[in-house]
Amino acid sequence: MSLFNVFDIAGSAVSAQSLRLNTTASNLANADSVAGDPDSVYRARQPVFQAMSLPDGRVGAGVRMLGVVESAAPPTVRHDPNHPMANADGEVFASNVDPVAELVNMISASRSYQTNIEVMNTSKTLLLRTLSLGQ
Amino acid sequence: MQADKLFGVHFLAAQLREHRAGVLAANIANADTPHYKARDVDFGAVLGQAAGRDLTLRTTHAAHVPLNASPGDARLQYRNPLQASLDGNTVDVHVEHAAFAENALQYQTSLQLLDARIKGVVKALTGD
Numbered sequence: 001m002s003l004f005n006v007f008d009i010a011g012s013a014v015s016a017q018s019l020r021l022n023t024t025a026s027n028l029a030n031a032d033s034v035a036g037d038p039d040s041v042y043r044a045r046q047p048v049f050q051a052m053s054l055p056d057g058r059v060g061a062g063v064r065m066l067g068v069v070e071s072a073a074p075p076t077v078r079h080d081p082n083h084p085m086a087n088a089d090g091e092v093f094a095s096n097v098d099p100v101a102e103l104v105n106m107i108s109a110s111r112s113y114q115t116n117i118e119v120m121n122t123s124k125t126l127l128l129r130t131l132s133l134g135q
Numbered sequence: 136m137q138a139d140k141l142f143g144v145h146f147l148a149a150q151l152r153e154h155r156a157g158v159l160a161a162n163i164a165n166a167d168t169p170h171y172k173a174r175d176v177d178f179g180a181v182l183g184q185a186a187g188r189d190l191t192l193r194t195t196h197a198a199h200v201p202l203n204a205s206p207g208d209a210r211l212q213y214r215n216p217l218q219a220s221l222d223g224n225t226v227d228v229h230v231e232h233a234a235f236a237e238n239a240l241q242y243q244t245s246l247q248l249l250d251a252r253i254k255g256v257v258k259a260l261t262g263d
Contacts (some may be wrong), residue, residue: 002154010160010163013163013165020167051168118232119163121161131172133249134250134254134257
């Protein structure tokens with residue numbers, strides 16, 4: 001019954017999108033984090049999606065998370081000798097999070113989440129109608 | 136009596152609609168997956184094949200493998216993207232959403248026709 005598969009497919013997408021929302025929330029929360037050296041500063045994180053393949057090798061079931069990658073963009077350097085975390089040269093390093101890009105990401109993730117919920121709702125209606133056949 | 140003989144083409148159509156719902160749901164689920172290519176089922180061609188109207192492969196040797204047409208074999212075709220995206224993804228969520236809604240409506244139509252057939256058979260059996 002492939003209408004039940006639809007729940008697995010849409011469910012995988014919903015959990016992938018909610019993880020994307022989680023990384024976005026983490027990025028936005030740490031947008032103003034600073035550190036004394038460029039290696040320990042917070043870097044923007046992005047999830048990587050991959051299409052799941054069916055058992056017979058065809059691509060096209062759900063979606064899965066390959067992992068989370070950190071952005072390679074250089075952190076912002078500020079000259080602020082009075083900052084308690086400033087290094088010997090009086091510099092502090094701020095995270096490389098781009099708040100505008102993160103907000104766009106958030107909107108995209110929430111729209112995708114809604115679309116997949118809609119797909120599940122439609123499938124539920126169809127299954128219920130199938131169950132009531134002949135009644 | 137076999138189910139497909141009792142219900143005719145509507146049985147096949149409903150099966151194929153279910154299969155297509157899965158394919159379209161996979162497209163929607165992978166709307167943000169890089170390099171994913173959207174696919175769809177050519178409903179008319181597969182239904183014609185499954186109903187045995189055409190495309191049946193003739194076997195002239197015992198070792199030939201007959202082409203058994205069922206909705207599960209439905210050949211998936213890649214969709215031509217309306218707008219290409221930078222990450223190689225060809226899913227256009229609006230197109231897929233519209234196709235999914237259309238498919239759901241047509242599935243409901245198949246169900247309605249099946250329902251009428253079942254009610255007709257029950258009426259014939261009970262005689263009321």
